[in-house]
Amino acid sequence: MEKEIIQVKHISKRFKVSKREAGLKNAIKSFFKRNYKIINSLDDINFSIKEGEIVGYIGPNGAGKSTTIKIMCGILVPTAGECIVNGFIPWKDRKKYVKNIGVVFGQRSGLWWDVPPIDSFELLKDIYEIPQKQYEEKLNELMEYLNLQDIINIPTRQLSLGQRMRCELASALLHNPKILFLDEPTIGLDAVSKLALRKCIKQLNEKTNVTIILTTHDMQDIEALTERIILIGKGKILYDGSLNDIKNQYNENRKINLKFKYTDKIINLPNANILEQTEESASIVLKHNDESIADVLNELTNQVEVVDVSIEEMSTDDIIAKLYNELKI
Amino acid sequence: MKLYFKTVLMNIKSQLEYKKAFIISTFGSFLITFLLIIAVYFLFLNFNQVGDWTFYEVAFLFGLSYFNFSLAEMFLRGLDHFDETIRNGEFDRLMIRPQNLLIQSICMEFDLSKIGRIVQTLIVLVISISKINIDWTKYKILVFILMNIGCFIIFFAIFILKATFCFWTINGLEFMNILSEGGKKVAQYPINIYEKWFRLFFTYIVPFGIVNYFPVMYLFGKSNNLYFGITPIGTIVFFVTCIFIWEIGVKHYESTGS
Numbered sequence: 001m002e003k004e005i006i007q008v009k010h011i012s013k014r015f016k017v018s019k020r021e022a023g024l025k026n027a028i029k030s031f032f033k034r035n036y037k038i039i040n041s042l043d044d045i046n047f048s049i050k051e052g053e054i055v056g057y058i059g060p061n062g063a064g065k066s067t068t069i070k071i072m073c074g075i076l077v078p079t080a081g082e083c084i085v086n087g088f089i090p091w092k093d094r095k096k097y098v099k100n101i102g103v104v105f106g107q108r109s110g111l112w113w114d115v116p117p118i119d120s121f122e123l124l125k126d127i128y129e130i131p132q133k134q135y136e137e138k139l140n141e142l143m144e145y146l147n148l149q150d151i152i153n154i155p156t157r158q159l160s161l162g163q164r165m166r167c168e169l170a171s172a173l174l175h176n177p178k179i180l181f182l183d184e185p186t187i188g189l190d191a192v193s194k195l196a197l198r199k200c201i202k203q204l205n206e207k208t209n210v211t212i213i214l215t216t217h218d219m220q221d222i223e224a225l226t227e228r229i230i231l232i233g234k235g236k237i238l239y240d241g242s243l244n245d246i247k248n249q250y251n252e253n254r255k256i257n258l259k260f261k262y263t264d265k266i267i268n269l270p271n272a273n274i275l276e277q278t279e280e281s282a283s284i285v286l287k288h289n290d291e292s293i294a295d296v297l298n299e300l301t302n303q304v305e306v307v308d309v310s311i312e313e314m315s316t317d318d319i320i321a322k323l324y325n326e327l328k329i
Numbered sequence: 330m331k332l333y334f335k336t337v338l339m340n341i342k343s344q345l346e347y348k349k350a351f352i353i354s355t356f357g358s359f360l361i362t363f364l365l366i367i368a369v370y371f372l373f374l375n376f377n378q379v380g381d382w383t384f385y386e387v388a389f390l391f392g393l394s395y396f397n398f399s400l401a402e403m404f405l406r407g408l409d410h411f412d413e414t415i416r417n418g419e420f421d422r423l424m425i426r427p428q429n430l431l432i433q434s435i436c437m438e439f440d441l442s443k444i445g446r447i448v449q450t451l452i453v454l455v456i457s458i459s460k461i462n463i464d465w466t467k468y469k470i471l472v473f474i475l476m477n478i479g480c481f482i483i484f485f486a487i488f489i490l491k492a493t494f495c496f497w498t499i500n501g502l503e504f505m506n507i508l509s510e511g512g513k514k515v516a517q518y519p520i521n522i523y524e525k526w527f528r529l530f531f532t533y534i535v536p537f538g539i540v541n542y543f544p545v546m547y548l549f550g551k552s553n554n555l556y557f558g559i560t561p562i563g564t565i566v567f568f569v570t571c572i573f574i575w576e577i578g579v580k581h582y583e584s585t586g587s
Contacts, residue, residue, distance in 0.1 A: 015585065016585075070421065073421075073424070073425050074424065074425070075421050075424045075425070075583070076583060076584070077583045077584055091583060094424065094427075095427045095428070095429075096427070098424075098425050098426060098427050099427045101425065103422075103425050105418075105421075105422070108417070108418055108419075108422065110422060112339055112343065113343070114342070114343035114346045115339060115342050115343060115346075119339060119342070122335075123335055123336065123339060126331070126332050126335055127332065127426050127427070127428055128426075128427060129427075155346070
């Protein structure tokens with residue numbers, strides 16, 4: 001059995017937030033006596049992740065995603081609960097622990113802004129105390145995977161976002177971490193850069209077996225990279241399992257729009273309902289989602305002379321939005 | 330230490346990317362302290378003496394205080410600007426690096442342009458020493474070095490304190506400037522010219538008195554008490570206390586993350 005590299009047990013995190021009404025009078029009042037409100041940012045979170053897995057950690061804004069990531073990175077100490085990552089308790093023994101993790105915050109740069117990435121890499125080599133030989137090997141490997149040869153000597157501020165993200169990824173992996181946290185890595189990227197970055201991440205995982213925890217709002221990231229998602233909302237875990245299961249559960253039945261040559265025959269299908277039919281077109285909904293579209297089309301061509309077919313399916317984004325709605329998060 | 334110099338080098342590289350800005354701010358930092366010492370000079374034209382201290386003696390203390398303050402500003406800029414590190418979330422990034430947090434925070438910034446101020450205050454220091462009659466002995470040279478180290482340590486500790494404050498709030502930093510900016514100005518005069526409570530505060534709480542007044546009394550031959558020469562060593566107590574408060578600040582950050 002594969003080793004469980006991350007175990008999170010009953011983690012809770014409460015914040016004390018000072019509450020203040022608007023207005024000068026209340027501002028002065030709260031200066032002397034603060035009213036605090038306790039916010040449950042995380043409430044009894046449990047999950048575990050196996051070595052080499054890629055997991056998508058998703059949820060709407062403010063659900064507690066980054067709080068969880070911060071706890072796993074050792075930045076925050078939870079109010080209650082246990083968390084063991086790679087044999088360490090992240091917030092204890094911080095210096096030793098962080099040598100084995102890499103973190104990329106999509107919204108923030110880990111590179112020094114005014115100098116070329118290679119200078120940042122050199123500095124990280126010293127920060128992580130990586131032996132020269134190991135550093136060179138890893139750098140060459142990453143340059144190849146991430147295609148960095150042409151951009152490594154340009155000052156970071158002059159790189160495009162896509163180029164910069166590839167360098168960020170390299171900077172997080174130089175010290176050969178066992179676990180990689182990616183916090184919205186594709187945010188703001190154009191379509192081409194997104195595809196390239198996803199390919200890089202996938203490749204890295206396959207070649208180095210690095211465990212990846214990914215938070216994102218882009219469902220295509222998840223579809224391209226992983227089967228497993230953990231869905232969090234209002235500080236609670238609402239779902240932990242495969243994305244496909246959710247899709248099948250929440251997907252509305254697929255719809256077929258059809259155009260055909262003039263006919264007055266009425267279409268009759270055993271596995272589908274006819275929503276509407278004119279003399280030259282029809283829309284049909286499959287009765288069950290696991291129905292084969294090919295079979296239905298086959299049957300249709302027997303009955304009418306098909307000119308054009310289009311199939312409507314809910315996008316993953318639609319499904320997730322529906323899911324959020326249904327769970328009221 | 331090696332790491333610190335590497336990041337300093339990196340910062341210098343960054344700053345030299347913007348040549349004009351660098352030249353202007355270096356020149357500006359030179360000019361500001363120059364105007365300050367000129368102001369002190371005009372003051373003495375009217376009064377001749379403050380207490381029983383002459384212009385050059387005060388200029389010496391001015392030089393001592395501002396020189397070390399400028400050094401602190403140059404090398405410890407990261408602490409001076411720590412509110413930004415907290416505000417833009419950079420501190421989270423420091424926490425995922427396997428190095429000491431205080432050292433990393435210091436490494437965030439290095440302000441080379443303060444070299445203008447350092448050169449200027451050094452000139453003031455050298456001129457005033459040449460104008461004051463000091464019987465230099467080996468011990469007095471040691472005392473002079475100790476005074477500088479002690480003075481730097483106090484500013485270092487105050488910068489740490491100022492940064493630590495940011496763990497609780499990043500507003501109201503002006504309050505902490507009372508200690509840094511105010512301390513620098515207080516230390517430019519011998520503390521015996523001040524009121525008693527003020528003197529006590531700046532001797533026992535924020536110990537500027539032990540890096541200028543006492544050792545300088547010995548240095549200038551106003552007192553023969555040898556122990557006055559080594560009082561700057563006491564700044565270590567203040568420094569250690571501030572480090573301790575910093576650690577409390579980090580713990581607070583870990584539980585609130587704000």
